[in-house]
Amino acid sequence: MKLSPRLTVLLTALALTACAPQTSSNSSSDKDDTSGTLRVWLFQEVGNKPKEKVVDSVVAAFEKAHDGTKVEVEYIPIDTRAQRVKAAFNDPASAPDVMEYGNTDTAGYVKDGGLLDVTQEFGAWPEAKDTDPTARTSVTVDGKVYGAPFYVGVRALYYRTDVFKELGLQPPRTMTELATTARKIRAAKPELYGLVVGGAYTYGAMPFVWADGGEIATAEGGSYTSAIDSAEAQKGIKAYTSLFSDDNCPAAKCAGFGGNDTVSAFAAGKAGMAIGGDFSHAAVEAGKVKGKYAVVPLPGVASGSIAPAFAGGNNIGVLKSTSHRTLAVQLMEQLASKKTQGALFDVMGFLPTYADVRQQAAEEEPFVKPFVQTLSSGTKFVPASPAWSQIDSSLVLPTMFQEVISGRKSVAAASKDAAKKMNDAFGSAG
Amino acid sequence: MTPMTRRTTWTPWLYLAPALVVLGGLLVYPIYQLGLISLFRYTQAQVSGGEPTAFEGFGNYSVLFGDPQFWQVLLATVVFAAACVVSTLAVGCALAVLLTRVRAVPRLALMLAALGAWATPAVTGSTVWLFLFDPDFGPVNRVLGLGDHSWTYGRWSAFFLVLLEVVWCSFPFVMVTVYAGIRAVPAEVLEAASLDGASQWRIWRSVLAPMLRPILVVVTIQSVIWDFKVFTQIYVMTNGGGIAGQNLVLNVYAYQQAFASSQYGLGSAIGIVMLLILLVVTLGYLRLLRRQGEEL
């Protein structure tokens, strides 16, 4: 390797003088045109047609209400969203005016300078007052609002009604009962996992940490410090990882599972219980266990309590580079309105972000009741820090769980290492 | 000296011009930028103008070299890539020889199967292999009577599974190329060798291999480059690097630590390190060949 001193000097000199890497200036546009074309990006779901229909009607009404305005909606595949959004931030000419985005991305996109601060408009929007607090948190960074919640996704406990009946079991009412029930199922039916869990299933594991009073990280004056190695969190980690044993879900198989694997196993009739989302409903219905399962909220530590769940979901935001600020914000409000969310729930099953609309949905569709209960008992969100995307993509938490499950490290050691990695990320992302 | 050389010296450059323009503009310049980026704090926030860029010197490199995981991953990558290259070349060459021994129908069958494997997108190939070896849903464990043995839990068995897939999708290139090479070897040469009573292995070692060397050089260098940069197979089959990151290789590590969270500065530093390692390996290999009298 001939990185000679001369070359080093040369490189340094080059870098120091004129040649900084390219950047784009994504300053907010000053323009606020009241007519023209608005570009909208929404996620493309499998079976996207019903979503398109609802959106089309919103768009038609919007175009009618605003003369001379055209709305172009584009559905982007979820797997390409990261590149597409980055590219949109880099090239304002290609950027949409309004877009849908995953709520864990909020802080990162704000730091990238891509999202428009709509705090004022959101505050003045009458419907916003019914938005539930967690959904509001998911659009808020440093007290400012960067979009409107679009829908939420939350997980609860799926269980096999036929197996429970045969073995004379009741749905568990505490976390401890959850573990004993799981082991009973496995003991009576060794071909089933009791409760199918996954070492890479972060959002299935976090409720255990939260139920014991642990936190991923705590915020202090705008910066985060990891709390994953606190005594409470360690207790939760222990509770979750102890489920990876031959008498419930053998480590050799379950350590590598992600959320999707656990749901597939349950859908294929290989598990007595699973932690699945409202969005997993279709997959389970399509599987072998159709008609043989029910859902209850995941129990907490105290009897009758509900373990805090992670509130996933998507938001609708306006891009800073828009040249139609007023129109774009209005369109965002229309797309995230109670009416639209209600219609989308009916056709796509997306859980509304408004407490009242959600309640109504639960009455129409009994299936979502346990999910709505979970939501209203209080949910948790990931740290609203741009560092989260780094922590998430470098698999800090799955690695921690897997280190414990595979016996490489103790809970204390693994959680301490994870906390260090998280703090490094929080530190460098600011 | 070929006839063309006797004319003007600028002719080769004329022929090279289109290639140089394309490569200079679309590869050399980006690689130069890459080197530059690796010296900066350069994340999505800098790219899109949310924050100013900051010169960090070799900061990204010191972060990288200071991470003990990097060295583990580097070691695993080198060993894994070497295993893949050796297996791919061995399987490819063996099957190429086999192809010369059989009649048209089996030859066509093997050729078509291999071309199919070659044509399959890497993502799909990895997914299918994972399905085949799935402890619950896969047919392989059924056939082998392994019950619900998990292939991805152990570090070595997971690497082995990925190796199988990598060999599956990259041996066809070697096989087809080497087979074509053998067919181009003059028949008299082989005849003479076999009349001397040489064994198959000896014929391969002392007759075919030297004649095929130009092909083998290209095939080996390409395999080294491809296998050192393996990404999709590891990413899909071990679910992003295996249990607690046991199956991480450099490219996946770069993706997780840097690109997925838009830390381009750090990612570029990893890219430059990979480039330098591959360059050293390739140059070393070529020098070795040259010492044996081979010329580029």
Add this chain to the structure above:
Amino acid sequence: MNLLRGLVARPWRFAAEASALLIAAVVAFPLYWMVLSAFKPAGEIESSEPRPWTLSPSLDSFRRVFGQQDFGRYFVNSLVVAGSVVIASALVAFLAATAVTRFRFRFRTTLLIMFLVAQMVPVEALTIPMFFQMRDFGLLNSLGSLILPHIAFSLPFAIWMLRGFVKAVPEALEEAAYMDGASRGRFLWQILFPLVFPGLVATSVFSFISAWNDFLFAKSFIISDTSQSTLPMALLVFYKPDEPDWGGVMAASTVMTIPVLVFFVLVQRRLVSGLGGAVKD
């Protein structure tokens, strides 16, 4: 061939042919499984009793693939990109390979190494600088932003592979051509080019596959104009993080693999005879 056949005693040939068929079956099995999964009805793909057949083949997965908006358009775009890359890189590589094999000049070896270096960098790392280039060229959101980088990435390999073919053409032929008064251009295009053509076909296979299967550039450079999207993007739709649609993935992959297989079958003869040329130097 006759010679080789004569070399091996009959029972050995039988064993060789049996193992060739067996290996072909093993190699083809994952492909078979892919096609099978594409035809399996929902719920049977991840079933606890995997069967190597399905009793109720269903076209549902294929229907989802073809039912996608603009699927035909993506297909055509992919063909345009792969086709342009194949043709352009073959021509450029042919000229470059001629230069580095039939001439001696300074920096020749350095250049050859440089051609390799390009392939050593992880592509993800290069997309950022390339993004800015494409933006400055005004190519973002057009097929040009896919064609240019793919040409650049397939050139080095094509040049390396083509060297052997160009070398294999006897120098005597070249001298004879000049004796007859042929110009350099005439020799290049009317004599050398047809002789090297099989080699060009062989190397084209590589550029075709890499351009055809790519989604990284498509994800990064086609931002706001879906009409410029390519086939792999249609495949990505089925990878939903929450519940990937394996039937759809397998069906889309089957659809993607078929054109490449057709291409292979068409060029198979030339591929083998062509690649063989690389050895004759």
